[in-house]
Amino acid sequence: MLDESLLDTPEALAEADRRALLRGAAEAGARVRTAARHAAEAGVGDLRPDGRPRAILIAGPGAAATCVADLLGTLAGAACPVTRLAPTGVAPAAGALRWELPGWAGSVDLLLIATPDGGEPGLSLLAEQAYRRGCTVVAVAPARTPLAEAAEATHSLFVPMATAPYEQPAPYDQRAPYDRPTQDGDHRGHDDQPPVPAALVPTTPVPTASAPGVLWALLTPLLALLDRIALLSAPPEELERVADRLDQIAERCGPAVATYSNPAKTLAAELADALPVIWTEGTSAGPAGRRFAAALAELAGRPALVAELPEALAAHSTLLAGPLAASADPDDFFRDRVEEAPALHARVVLLRDRPIGGLTAAPAARELVLGHDTPISELEPEPGDALVTLAELIAVTDFAAVYLALASGA
Structure with missing residues (x-):
């Protein structure tokens, strides 16, 4: 709960x-x-x-x-x-x-x-x-x-x-004794101490x-590297714009901002008793959606499904019409909401960036979702370069996964 x-x-x-x-x-x-x-x-x-x-x-x-x-x-x-x-x-x-x-x-x-x-x-x-x-x-x-x-x-x-x-x-040279591997897989501390099984070694x-x-700490140097070898565009000024956008999202989604005006808290509340069905549209939205699903699993312990539009319409149409649909359990209205756990129903989360070619499948997605009485949440970044809009989608969904984890006691 x-x-x-x-x-x-x-x-x-x-x-x-x-x-x-x-x-x-x-x-x-x-x-x-x-x-x-x-x-x-x-x-x-x-x-x-x-x-x-x-x-x-x-x-x-x-x-x-x-x-x-x-x-x-x-x-x-x-x-x-x-x-x-x-x-x-x-x-x-x-x-x-x-x-x-x-x-x-x-x-x-x-x-x-x-x-x-x-x-x-x-x-x-x-x-x-x-x-x-x-x-x-x-x-x-x-x-x-x-x-x-x-x-x-x-x-x-x-x-x-x-x-x-x-x-x-802890730095490698300051870790606890027995925290250095030997060739046979065991760990040894100082020279006068015998090895102990690696399974008993305390971890740091x-x-x-x-x-x-963690993501940005690992990703940013590699973005700078691939920009240097001309595989993508991430010059220093672009990385600074990414940092600025992340700062803006931190202000909008921070813990002091009330739920009604905080998109991350709102999304977390909407996903409280739902199975997130994450649909993405646009080049940047795809990896952001997959990142969101991974964060939900690792941080909040919540499963999620991910698919890209328009393929998602065919891939998940049967799911939305099945037992996970919001209208699938007519007796849910009479459920004892204190004693009984809520039924798990699907909720579509639509992450959108600029669609390829200017054409969008979002109207068809909304029609399918509402036709099955399934709730839908939508996130769309403010205008910007591809890397900046990607950063915004990741930041908002990261905050949402964290709020869901904290409020559900994960």
Whole structure:
């Protein structure tokens, strides 16, 4: 159940926000500026690329790397294929993942590694494998981590991730004893201490992959890099406009703004007892919708379905006419709303950006939804460049996912 009274009580929201999610959402603009500065200090602006890469490969754990790959692939378009390398299995260390380069990867390809942790042994091994193959490697991760060391050893370009003090994991050289892996997968502390099983090693906190600030900390340096090699347009002034738009959304969607004038709180309240069916229209809206679904799952523990218009009309028409439709349970009106859990009904969330060619399927979508007595929520960004409007859609839905998580006790 959603505690809607909590949404309009900033003090209660702050008390419930033990993961600093609202603070991360509010700091997204500042995170973009810091990450852009880190990229410049790392030498991204001084690169002299010799043509475009044949392909871009992106590796990293969880939703953060998936979203980064999705966004970069959308923004790059047909200029260069962008592929996310999914983990291929587990590594010898307990709980560690393994990544492998495809057989065709070589000296004309670019490997991007993006992680909010930096301690994954599989990513360090991937950087070494890419170095042996002759791939160019660029890594974004917290400083003073094993991946940072591997990047230096393989002459890769390393950009320190813009982290906040409240989400910074302990430096690798200051982690607890037994927190360093040995070749057999166990961990060893000081030389006079025996190894212990890796499963018993205490872990250090790392930022949640779908936390609002993490995405921009990983994405911004890679945007600057791909702008430098002419795969997309993200010059420093464009990144500053993105940061400004994120600051504006933080003001509109902040915890002190009442629900009736706060689009993120309104959306969270509308999704309280609903199955979100996210429909997107426009190039930028697609990755924003998929990001929203990932944030709902990881932050609020809520499932969601995602599809792009116009294909969504055929893909979800039967769903809207089935048992999840708002009119599917005629006895729901007589339900004891104190003793019984509410029935789960679909609610369409339409995220719109500029439709391709100026043609839109939104009227047909509204007609289908209302014809099945299904409620609909719509979000459309203010005018701006593709990257700026994308940032607005992501920011509003990030805030909505956070409010839903806090008010539902996730």
